[in-house]
Amino acid sequence: MATKKKNRLFMRTAILLVMVGAIAFTIYNGVIKEKNELLQVGDQAPDFALTDLNGDRHQLSDYKGQGVFVNFxxxxxxPCEKEFPLMDRQYQVYKDQGVQILAVNIAQSDYEVRQYAEQRNLTFPIVIDKDKSVMEAYNIRPLPTTILVNPEGKITKIITGEMSEEDIVSYMEEIKPE
Amino acid sequence: MENLQCQCGHVNPLGTKLCESCGRSLTDKEQNSKLVDMRYEGTARRSQTYNKSIIDKIWNFFSSVKVGVSIIVILLVAAALGTILPQQAFVPANTEATIKAYYADTYGSVGRVYHFLGFHDLYSSYWFIALVGMLAISLVIASLDRFVPLYNSLKNQRVLRHPSFMEKQRVYAQGPGADDTLQKTEAKLKELKYKVRTDKNGLLAEKGRFSRWGPYVNHIGLIIFLVGVMLRMIPGFYVDETLWIREGETRAIPEVPGYSLENVKFALETYTGEGEEARFGEALDRVGTVAKNYQTDIVLYQAPNNSLPGETDNLEVVKEYPIRVNQPLKFDGYAIYQMDYKLNELKTMTFALTDQETEESLGELTIDLIDPNESYELKNGSTVKLLGYYPNFSGFENGEPQTASPLPDNPGFLVKMTTPATPQGETSFITIQNTIEPFGPNQYKLTFQNAEMRNVSGLTVRKDSTLPILGLGGLIFMIGVAQGMYFNHRRFWLQQTDSGDILLAGHTNKNWFGLKKDLDQVSAYASLPAYTDQQEETEKEGEPQS
Structure with a gap:
């Protein structure tokens, strides 16, 4: 009788745990993860390779050991237009300290991007995501979105919306290699 | 203390209504009623038996049918609330702030409250999912608690029951019998496909016991269905995305890594009413234009293995296919459907460089609005240099032309025109039907000649790996329904006393008419005493049944 009771308690606990676990798992997937779908702080940043206006190929993983400031x-x-001069100024400061900027344009023409960059004398590499595959891999919705990638290749922050110069400095500091 | 001992000596668990062995009524309520409650065979629901630890208490809570029904009612009310205003997935806004503003602007204070309470995303809210989960728990526990004792009770049921059990059955007969009554009854019942067991002076005939498992099979189907719904939330099982793609564009397919799609051409065909379609002429005159076909000609590309997002140089052509309504492109478990379209977005604009006085043309240039060139060479050494391009010109800010979007809905061009007559160049800013000459009057201008258009396809990307699971759940559900609805569990108990009298009782879970029809055949063959339907009798007497 005692073992029967023990078995019963064990069975009931097991069934309840399995079902509550399934519910918790569903809620986790459906509610919490949905906000940023595949991409989250702490994840390995998905690798990508894009070509800049000078024809140079930039592959994210080639910058391992440096912080990368990926701006879509x-x-x-x-807001992109407002933060670009600020980013460029800080790029001059931090590029020798191991922080790289990659400005990823969303599927516009070479002409428009080149014209835009030349007018503003932008010095950081600007790449064009021609078929939006990088945008898709990073699940980018609003522009601008900035992804901070640390020297280990992990995402440390996802910033949507405009950044002030102080913000940019603090982000650069955050991903600067030791 | 914990258990109930019957007069026959059998020990029953607490909560038992009818003795598991002989069928005697054990509770006062049962003893005083004229008919026995045969639900679950009078067994104790398991959860009522034990009520000790916190686990047992939670178990008991979910075991209650009242709780289960309450959860269903709450779910129904909540699901109905979610249909009052559109869910957030169907409103034209995609950030949290704009969604909130949309509800407030469109539906006023009702919308504000609706959004505040989280009803705009009701079906994927944590509490709704939790409620569905509680319903699943309730289904499992309530079923287990009823199925197990019922199964054991039917498996271990004895042939001989106490007369008090038999006389409280709805169909009951008592009267004199002959020597061969038992044998003849057995033979006839066997002929009617009953399973017959005998014991001493008694007989138990049973048919269609599996009908009793119908509700539980049905619940298993529901649980499988819910598991399928749960899997939809897990990345990789379910994809439902929209892809707007313009003619000439190649785009990564959302949620389908490694594949991209090129829109070669979108066409909307309508019925012309000519030739073979002349027979539709009358109808077309009445209703106007009728669409015949929506079609997107596509090329599906796959990136080679190990290539990264952004590497578009080595895409391999997988398939060329015309996507039409109900004829989706299918590949690798995904399907791409034709859903929507937009016609006539600007694609190219052709201008002539003309002398404003003489209207003499120095030649034409065509600007590709999607991929413009930096400069355009004309004959006689004239050039038009593009200084700035604003695809959706929205005005000036600090003297700088602005664009509101990357789409060429209202293109603006800042150009420098150099001709042999004006070697230093003239600057002008051109938008549709408007030319600004910022540095004074020019000799030359760009005159609009014509434009080319392109169409946009709205496609839906679908994948649903949960469909087989949902289908299986639905099938099992239906099997359970059929099992419980179209089959009946019929039983007859027969006993012959020492004096030769026959006691007969009959029970079925539904369709008493069918049971009586069987019994009529047996009675005619084996000369059984006439039976009465005790429930009908009590109803006739006007006594309400509990």
Missing amino acids: WGTWCK
Whole structure:
């Protein structure tokens, strides 16, 4: 009788645990993860390779050991336009300290991007995501979105919306190699 | 203390209504009622038996049918609330702030409250999922608690029952019998496909016991269905994405890593009413234009193994296919459907460089609005240099032309025109039907000649690996329904006392008419005493049944 009771308690506990676990797992997947779908802080940043305006290939994993400041933008995006000069100024400061900027344009023409960059004298590499595959891999919705990648290749922050110069400095500091 | 001992000596678990062995009524309520409650064979629901630890208490809570029904009612009310205003997935906004603003702007304070309470994303809210999960727990526990004792009770049921059990059955007969009554009854019942067991002076005939498992099979189907729904939330099992793609564009397919799609051409065909379609002429005159076909000609590409997002140089052609309504492109478990379209977005614009006075043309240039060139050479050494291009010109800010979007809905061009007559160049800013000459009047201008258009296809990318699971769940559900609905569990108990009298009782879980029809045949063959339907009798007497 005692073992029967023990078995019963064990069975009931097991069944309840399995079902509560399944519910918790569903809620986790459906509610919490949905916000950023595949991409989360702490994840390994998905590798990509894009070509810049000078024809040079930039592969994210080639910058391992450096921090990478990946900024998604478009010429029509007003906040992007405001933060670009600030980013460029800080790029001059931090590029020798091991922080790289990759500005990823979303599928615009070479002409528009080149014209835009030349008018503003931007010095950091600007690459064009021609078929939006990088945008898809990073699940980018609003522009601008900035992804901070640390020297180990992990995402440390996902920033949507405009950044002030102080923000940019603190982000650069965050991903600067030791 | 914990258990109930019957007069026959059998020890029953607490909560038992009818003795598991002989069928005597054990509770006061049962003893005083004229008919026995045969639900679950009068067994104790397992959860009522034990009520000790916290686990047992939780178990008991979910074992209750009242709790189960309450959860269903709450779920129904909640699901109905979610249909009052559109869910967030169907409103034209995609960031949290714009969604909130959309509800407030469109539906006023109702919308604000609706959004505040989280009803705009009701079906994937944690509490809704938790409720569905509680329903699943309730289904499993309530079924187990009823199925196990019922199964054991039917498996171990004895042939001989106490007369008090038999006389409280709905169909009951008592009267004199002959020597061969038992044998003849057995023979006839066997002929009617009953399983017959005998014991001493008694007989138990049973048919269609599996009908009793119907509700539990049905619940297994529901649980499998819910598991399928749960899997939809897990990345990789379910994809439902929209892809807008313009003619000439190649785009990565959302949620389908490694594949991209090129829109070669989108076509909307309508019925012309000519030739073979002349017979539709009358109808077309009445209703106007009728669409015949929506079609996107595509090329499906796959990136080679190990290539990274962004590497578009070595895409391999997988398939060329015309996607039409209900004829999706299928590959690798995915399907791409034709869903929507937009016609006539600007693609190219052709201008003539003309002398404003003489209207003499120095030649034409065509600007590709999707991929413009930096400069255009004309004959006689004239060039038009593009200084700035604003695909959706929205005005000036600090003297700088602005674009509101990357789409060429309202293209603006800042150009420098150099001709042999004006070697230093003239600057002008051109938008549709408007030319600004910022540095004074020019000799030359760009005159609009014509434009080419392109169409946009709205495609839906679908994948649903849970369909086989949902199908299986649905099938098992239906099997359970059929099992419980179209089959009946019929039993007859027969006993012959020492004096030769016959006691007969009959029970079925549904369809008493069918049971009586069987019994009529047996009675005619074996000369059984006439039976009465005790429930009908009590109803006739006007006594309400509990």
